[in-house]
Amino acid sequence: MSQMGAPDPEQLRARYPGIFRRPASARLATPAMLLLAIAVFAFGLVDLDFSPTRLLAGLHQLGWITLMMLPPDPGSSLPLYLKALGETLSIALLGTSLAAVIALPVSLLAARNVVPSNIVRFPVRRFLDTIRGIDTLIWALVWINVVGLGPFAGVLAIAISDFGALGKLFSEAIEAADRRQVEGIRASGGSGLHEIRFGLLPQVIPVIAGQVLYFIESNTRSATIIGIVGAGGIGLQLAEQIRVLEWQHVSFLILMILVAVAAIDWISGKLRFAIIGRRAVA
Amino acid sequence: MTTAVSILPTQQLAELNRAYRNAVARRRLRLALAAALFLAALVIAAIGAEVNLKTLFTYFGNFVSYFDRILKLDSGARVWTDFGEWFWGWRKWLRLLGETLLISYVGTLIGAVFAFVLNFLAAENTSPNPRLRFVIRRLLEFARTVPAIVFALIFVIAFGLGPMAGVLAIAIHSSGALAKLFSEIVENADMKPVEGIRSTGASWISCMRFAVLPQVIAGYASYALLRFEINVREASVMGFVGAGGIGQELVVAIRKFYYSDVSAILVMIILTVFVIDIATGWLRARLFGKEART
Numbered sequence: 001m002s003q004m005g006a007p008d009p010e011q012l013r014a015r016y017p018g019i020f021r022r023p024a025s026a027r028l029a030t031p032a033m034l035l036l037a038i039a040v041f042a043f044g045l046v047d048l049d050f051s052p053t054r055l056l057a058g059l060h061q062l063g064w065i066t067l068m069m070l071p072p073d074p075g076s077s078l079p080l081y082l083k084a085l086g087e088t089l090s091i092a093l094l095g096t097s098l099a100a101v102i103a104l105p106v107s108l109l110a111a112r113n114v115v116p117s118n119i120v121r122f123p124v125r126r127f128l129d130t131i132r133g134i135d136t137l138i139w140a141l142v143w144i145n146v147v148g149l150g151p152f153a154g155v156l157a158i159a160i161s162d163f164g165a166l167g168k169l170f171s172e173a174i175e176a177a178d179r180r181q182v183e184g185i186r187a188s189g190g191s192g193l194h195e196i197r198f199g200l201l202p203q204v205i206p207v208i209a210g211q212v213l214y215f216i217e218s219n220t221r222s223a224t225i226i227g228i229v230g231a232g233g234i235g236l237q238l239a240e241q242i243r244v245l246e247w248q249h250v251s252f253l254i255l256m257i258l259v260a261v262a263a264i265d266w267i268s269g270k271l272r273f274a275i276i277g278r279r280a281v282a
Numbered sequence: 283m284t285t286a287v288s289i290l291p292t293q294q295l296a297e298l299n300r301a302y303r304n305a306v307a308r309r310r311l312r313l314a315l316a317a318a319l320f321l322a323a324l325v326i327a328a329i330g331a332e333v334n335l336k337t338l339f340t341y342f343g344n345f346v347s348y349f350d351r352i353l354k355l356d357s358g359a360r361v362w363t364d365f366g367e368w369f370w371g372w373r374k375w376l377r378l379l380g381e382t383l384l385i386s387y388v389g390t391l392i393g394a395v396f397a398f399v400l401n402f403l404a405a406e407n408t409s410p411n412p413r414l415r416f417v418i419r420r421l422l423e424f425a426r427t428v429p430a431i432v433f434a435l436i437f438v439i440a441f442g443l444g445p446m447a448g449v450l451a452i453a454i455h456s457s458g459a460l461a462k463l464f465s466e467i468v469e470n471a472d473m474k475p476v477e478g479i480r481s482t483g484a485s486w487i488s489c490m491r492f493a494v495l496p497q498v499i500a501g502y503a504s505y506a507l508l509r510f511e512i513n514v515r516e517a518s519v520m521g522f523v524g525a526g527g528i529g530q531e532l533v534v535a536i537r538k539f540y541y542s543d544v545s546a547i548l549v550m551i552i553l554t555v556f557v558i559d560i561a562t563g564w565l566r567a568r569l570f571g572k573e574a575r576t
Contacts, residue, residue: 040384040387041387041388043384044387044388045388048385048445048446048449050446054442054446055446061439061440061441065439089330090327090328093323093327094331094333133515134548135516135518137522138518138532138548141522142348145536146341146344147337147338147341151331151332151333152332152338221427222429224429228435228522229522235432238432238435254428258424258428262427
């Protein structure tokens with residue numbers, strides 16, 4: 001036994017070269033990818049007209065703008081801004097609710113355990129994907145063409161772009177539901193609609209409610225920006241004040257947005273906890 | 283074998299039934315109250331947003347016919363009958379799409395670098411100084427709460443029209459969003475290697491480099507790729523405020539009612555987003571599939 005001793009590393013190296021030397025492709029992969037990433041970055045800087053002088057001049061300008069923003073001051077248009085903020089919150093609430101109402105029946109069609117047929121499910125899913133691929137701002141522009149300028153276009157823009165996102169999330173929630181309760185309803189002689197109403201929905205509704213609340217929260221942010229293209233709300237005022245270079249108003253509006261978003265965050269966090277918490281207790 | 287179902291005496295049964303009905307009634311009442319509150323909020327919101335259901339119904343036809351119109355060429359034929367005419371500007375649009383991708387790439391990379399530098403200072407377990415952490419956290423919160431397009435509006439004035447404003451806006455917003463995600467990864471990292479390195483007398487930077495970084499780098503790259511995906515969408519609308527990319531063409535086409543152009547550009551944007559989604563998904567699975575599985 002003791003004759004074997006420790007194996008000679010040189011011998012081992014000669015016998016199993018593959019273990020001691022990683023192949024060149026593996027060793028070079030990381031530096032090559034890094035190099036490629038940096039090359040594309042450098043090309044991008046050149047192609048997008050980055051220049052140190054422009055950057056410095058811009059930063060200088062930005063510094064002035066920041067100085068002029070202080071202190072935030074709404075001037076005499078505070079009531080107008082508060083009304084715009086209310087409009088933004090209304091857009092977020094209405095748009096999300098509308099989206100949820102349309103998304104629920106469609107998501108049933110996109111869920112594997114409700115509609116087993118691929119022929120229905122596949123086009124519904126691709127349809128939802130396509131709607132999600134278009135940004136809310138683009139939808140806002142389209143709706144402005146259809147219903148004219150104003151918050152109503154914003155509501156519809158939020159509703160349709162969230163319809164795509166919520167439809168997908170709802171269908172995932174439905175697919176994750178437990179099948180046994182549905183089977184129980186079927187065993188006791190329930191119809192297909194009964195299965196959905198009493199077997200599926202009680203499991204899915206709390207999840208869906210949580211997601212809808214989260215979307216109302218994140219749509220408060222989206223609703224602030226759709227005003228930039230003319231779809232109502234505080235974004236409209238913000239874009240307007242930036243265009244006329246009223247920097248104190250701009251900083252006040254940004255501050256209002258930050259406070260509103262934080263407040264909605266807090267409220268929806270409480271509500272979500274209440275919904276999920278109650279379910280956990282029951 | 284059959285089991286006998288025991289039936290309770292009627293008196294006891296009535297008692298239980300009553301309790302059950304009470305419990306259900308109480309729950310229903312609470313649900314109805316919540317629904318009523320929600321409906322009231324909706325009505326108030328509807329008044330605030332000047333929603334008019336009648337106009338919605340009259341305009342819904344417009345919405346359908348709008349999609350009918352954007353799928354028609356000037357000659358009245360359907361767009362897919364003549365691809366050459368439909369995508370007449372494909373050279374220019376492809377170049378602008380390329381610019382959009384570059385904006386999101388450069389913006390994401392700059393944002394990721396900033397997030398990388400700042401996240402160790404913002405994470406609870408690695409921050410060298412609580413006061414510094416507080417300041418950096420508030421800054422990052424600000425950067426991610428203000429939407430990128432608002433930054434773009436301001437930057438267009440400071441840096442002039444063009445893609446540079448878009449890149450910087452995306453970079454700032456992404457650095458806020460990424461730093462939060464990054465610091466959450468760091469907070470979940472194992473601290474024992476850090477103690478090991480520190481016990482050898484290493485500096486804070488060496489601790490981060492040799493103890494934390496190897497644990498978190500894969501997660502960072504995965505989140506950065508995800509962010510790139512989001513930023514492609516974001517960059518596609520930067521042109522709305524004059525910050526470069528395909529958005530400029532799209533907004534002109536929509537505002538000036540160049541119907542078939544709208545659908546052509548939309549199709550190109552959707553296809554690009556799909557391709558990027560699939561490509562980054564594939565890349566993430568390839569790069570980090572192994573780590574994710576263990």
